[in-house]
Amino acid sequence: MKVGVVGAGLVGATAAYALTLRGSCSELVLTDLDEARARAEAQDIAHASPVSHGTRVRSGPLEDLRGSGVVIVAAGANQKPGESRLDLLQKNAAIFRDLIPRVAAAAPDAALLIATNPVDLLTDLSVTLAPDHAVIGSGTVLDSARFRHLIAAHAGVDATHVHGYVLGEHGDSEVIAWSTATVAGLPVADFMDARDLPWTPDIRAQIERDTREAAAQIIGGKRATYYGIGAALARITERILGDRRAVLTVSAPTPAFGVSLSVPRILGRAGVLGTVLPGLTPDEQDALHRSAEVLLQARRTIQD
Ligand SMILES: NC(=O)C1=CN([C@@H]2O[C@H](COP(=O)(O)OP(=O)(O)OC[C@H]3O[C@@H](n4cnc5c(N)ncnc54)[C@H](O)[C@@H]3O)[C@@H](O)[C@H]2O)C=CC1
Ligand SMILES: CC(=O)C(=O)O
Secondary structure, three states, rough: OOOOOOOOOOHHHHHHHHHHHHOOOOEEEEEOOOOOHHHHHHHHHHHHOOOOOOOEEEEEOOOHHHOOOEEEEEEOOOOOOOOHHHHHHHHEEEEEHHHHHHHHHHHHOOOEEEEOOHHHHHHHHHHOOOOOOEEEOOHHHHHHHHHHHHHHHOOOOOOOHHHEEEEEHHHHHHEEEEEEEEOOOHHHHHHHHHHOOOOOOHHHHHHHHHOOOOOHHHHHHHHOOOHHHHHHHHHHHHHHHOOOOOEOOOEEEEOOEEEEEEEEEEOOOOEEEEEEOOOOHHHHHHHHHHHHHHHHHHHOOOOO
C-alpha cells in the first residue's frame, strides 16, 4: 500500500510522520517543488521507520507517485496571523490549476485527499481538474476532533468516547452541531447532569469559540497548525486504503448545497460511498445553508 504526499511542508511532513508511526502504509513518497526540503523531511521521517512499522519512506518527483492508493495534497500557502483560510483562495487555486492535472496523471489509481486551504473550494476545483479520480477534502474532520476534545475535557472522559460533528465550511462559517454531540450515548447536557458536572450557556459558548477559533489561536502562538491535521489526514488515508466504511466529516461535492462542504460521509476504497445528513435543529440547518452561501460566494471569485 503506497501513499504519496504532495507538498512536504509542515502539514505534509507531519501527515507522513503520522502515517509512518501508525504503520498506515508500506511505502510513502514525499514530493515538493522544494526538492531539498522533501528529501530532508523524507530522510528524517525514514529514521522513525526502523523503530515503528518499517515503512519505506523516500522523496521523489511527481512521477514517483505512480501506484499510490492515496495522494495527500498539502502544497501551497498557509495563513499568516490575521488571515482567513478564504484569503488563500486566489494563490492556492492558481497552484492547483497547474498541479492537480499533473498529480492525477502521475497517480491514475489514487484517491486525492486535499488538505490545502481553503480546503472546500480546492476540493471543488480538484474535482473538475481530476474528473476520473475520487477527490476528498479533509474538511471538518479536524474541527470535529477539536469539538470532541473540548467536550471531553469538560466531561472528564476519553475523547474517543465523545461524538459530535462540525459541519459546513472548514472555516469561519462552520456549524458546531450540538444536536449531534453525545457522551456515552447521552446528549452532552444529560451526561453532565448525570455526572453532576457544571454545564452552562457560557461553557457551551466557550467551547464553540475555542472550536471555531482554534486555528487562529494556534497560528497566533506558533505560526502554523500541523499535528492535529497530520493525524486527521493519516486517519482518513487509512480508512480509504483499508476500505473501512468509516463515517467522517470529509468535504466533497454536495448537490443539496451546490458546493463541496462537510457532512458525515461513509468512506471506502472508492472514496465517498454515501452521505448521511444528521437530523439538525432548524437553527443548525439555517447555519449550514449560510455556510454553503459563504463558499458559493467565494467560489464565484475564481470562476470566469
Ligand atoms: N485542511 C486543514 O484542516 C488544514 C490545512 N492546512 C493548509 O495546508 C497547506 C499547507 O500548510 P503548511 O504545510 O503549513 O505550509 P508550508 O509552507 O509549510 O508547506 C507548503 C509546501 O507546499 C510546497 N509547494 C508549493 N507549491 C507547490 C507545488 N506547485 N508543487 C509542490 N509543492 C508545492 C512548498 O514548497 C512547501 O514546502 C496550507 O494551505 C494550510 O492552510 C493547514 C492546517 C490544517
Ligand atoms: C489552518 C487550519 O485550517 C486549521 O488548523 O484548521
